Amino acid sequence: MKGKQLFAKKIAEETIGVLTEDEVLEKIEFPKYQEQGDLAFPCFELAKVYKKNPASIATELATKTKSSYFSKVVSEGPYVNCFLNKKHVSKEVLVEIQTKKEAYGSLSVGQGEKVTIDFSSPNIAKPFSMGHLRSTVIGNAYANILEKCGYKAIRINHLGDWGTQFGKLISAYYRWGNEQVVRQDPIKELLKLYVRFHEEAEVDSRLEEEGRLWFLKLEQGDKKALELWQWFREVSLEEFKGIYKLLNVNFDSYNGEAFYNDKMEETIQLLKGEGLLSTSQGAEVVTLEEHNLPPCLIRKSDGATLYATRDLTAAIYRHKKYQFAKSVYVVGQEQSLHFQQVFLVLKKLGFNWASQLEHLPFGFILQNGKKMSTRKGKVVLLENVLREAIAMAEKSIEEKNPTLQNKSKVAHDVGIGAIIFQDLKTDPQHSVEFSLKDMLRFEGATGPYVQYTHARACSILRKSNRYNGNESLDGLSDEPSWSVVKKLMDFPTKVQESYEQANPSEIATYLLSLCREFNKYYAHCKILQEDNQLASRLALVECAAIVIKEGLSLLGMQAPSEM
RNA sequence: GUCCCAGUAGCUCAGCAGGAUAGAGCAACAGCCUUCUAAGCUGUGGGUCGCAGGUUCGAAUCCUGCCUGGGACGCCA
Structure with a gap:
């Protein structure tokens, strides 16, 4: 990351008056192909200003950009391509990760402020469905990511108990x-x-x-x-609670809808006091015509309250109780309109914190292209799926590693991991077709693949009995390890992106790419080999293990050291 | 009817604050375990990036229209 900054600085120095360092930084990209180097700066914009062709500008810039951090800077067509000094940079990255350990990639943007996050929220007297699984794993992962970014996450299970x-x-x-x-x-x-x-x-x-x-x-x-x-x-x-235990998800509050029963009258009075309530077809509503939206129903014609009434009340209560910096709702996208309405009503009530509320919608789990419906009884029970996944992991262990200690614990971590990862690896917004087969897959782009990579790394560290992480290292300069180092360098950026976009799948897809590189490295290099690079190679393995474990932990998954 | 979301390899998906040759996994086929866990690695085949325009030096990515699928649209949540 420092390499990028330095590259931007150097380019900016050569283009004074045209581009600032920040502008250059924004334009720098990561080439797709390794032969093209580690960083690239496209010269199209400069071509317009200088009225010269971009390729000749690139050539000129390339010869002027020098640093001990760069092994070479060359032009290729309209691009200035920069090759980082692998030995130098890899050493710095490895030392940083070894020093910070699991805190590598942490941000402080949250400054300890609170974020309430409303997720899972299953309906009482109904089975825990696959849809609730999505809310549960996405919400839990996002809460972990928020904490990684310095927030205090308050996990709320807004039970559908009313x-x-x-x-x-x-x-x-x-x-x-x-x-x-x-x-x-x-x-x-x-x-x-x-x-x-x-x-x-x-x-x-x-x-x-x-x-x-x-x-x-x-x-x-x-x-x-x-x-x-x-x-x-x-x-x-x-x-x-049995299911949460299996998934290893915990909540700070189980206050569901019923909890707000005795607080709703106050909300209604508040609305009345502000003159927002009007009667329509016997029901009491808040009109939202000015926003081109249908009215928000507050009280039914028979006097009973509605979902919106409870959500309004809950939002007010939570703000009073937690003074949140943000309040997130991990609820299916079919409720987008509802949240739009609720947030607007709070705004109309004059609460300036209404802008801190955020609906994080997610797509459906489809069956034959259609949304699953509880009313018709066509649901797949999550608990059965979880048990099946664990049983399959157990079988796998019996086949592949029968002497493993802790078999049942590992089977649990791997089976559950497969389910969680399968859900989190796709963009939350996308609807996904329900596939038991895919959920129970342990090969390819899966949770167990990531966990397996971690276990392999741990295994090497165990076997290198003399390694303690304190050896001085001089860095690595070969291509296979450099690919891994570059991935490791990416982690902090990915954490930030997953936070900014409220998208845990950023972490999941990142982990897959890191593991792919690590496994290539593992297949092509003999790590435990006595030579003067041994300490550096082991450091690389250790750092990969640290980052994989931390990434999995953000997703709410375990990283067994053997499997 | 109005609004929202999606359409990329046979299948599941990445890529989408524009950039160089569109990537993975699964499935198919061909290889690699007396050496660090083969839940792995290597290779082959497979693409009008839904369609048509537009903006741009440059579009899978941005804009408009259309097609297809899904969802939401007052007393369910």
């Missing part, structure tokens, strides 16, 4: 439910009831009515309704 759906469920339970049956396998039975409700409601419209009525009762504190709700919530949460 709403009309519970009226429907209670109604269904009273119609067809049986306590014994539900106790045996709560979520599965409750889902059955929920699905049946929707099936029957299609032919009998009175059911919808009844469901709404039960929810109203629930909201008014009806004892029987509350008891059932409480029961549904408890058994569900228990099951969810």
